[in-house]
Amino acid sequence: MGSGEVAIGRRVVVTGLAGSGKSTFSCSLAAKTGLPAVPVDLHYWKPGWVASTPEEWREKQRQVLAGDGWIADGNYHETLALRLERADTVVIMNTPWLVCLGSALVRGVHRPGVQMPEGCEESAWRRLRDEWGVAWRAFRKRGWEPQLERQIISQHGQHAALPVLASKAEVTEFLNRVRVVRVPATEP
Secondary structure (H helix, E strand, C coil): CCCCCEEECCEEEEEECCCCCHHHHHHHHHHHHCCCEEEHHHHHEECCCEECCHHHHHHHHHHHCCCCCEEEECCCHHHHHHHHHHCCEEEEECCCHHHHHHHHHHHHHCCCCCCCCCCCCCCHHHHHHHHHHHHHHHHHHCCHHHHHHHHHHHHHCCCCECCEECCHHHHHHHHHHEEECCCCCCCC
C-alpha cells in the first residue's frame, strides 16, 4: 500500500463476501473519520424478520443514503448499483473465503454488541442458524459473487476510488492512513 495518507470521499460503500469483515471495518472507519456507519441489513428487515419488498428496499436505501456523508456496508447485489450512484469510494473486502467461513462460524456462537433491526429479536438458535447459513453461502458463492460485484462496480462505480483490502494487515494500514476529502457539491 505504501506510505502517506489514503484519501477517501464522504460516501463510502463497503462490499465483500459474507463474513469478510465489512461491518467491523465500517465501524472502525466510522470511528476514524466521523462519518456515520449505515449497516444496510438494519434497513432491509421489517419487524419480525419480514423482508422488505424490492420497492420498499430501494426507497429505504434512497432515504438512508440521501445524506452528505456515510459508510454503507452490505451485499444485496440487486441494489448495489443504487448505492454506487452516490458513492465516491468503494472499499472491497477481498478476504479469503476460508477466513470468511471461519468468521461466520465464530459469529454463530459469539456475536457481542451486534445491533438488530427494529422489532427483530434474536435467539441463540436463530443466530447460530443464520451465521452458519452465512458460512455456507460464503463457501457456495466464493467464486462467482466477487465477479458479480466487480461487474456491477465496473458498470456503475467507475467514478469511485476503489481500494481493495485482502488481509487484516492491509485493513489496519488503510485505517491508520485514511483521511476524508470533501467532495465537490456538484457531484450527485
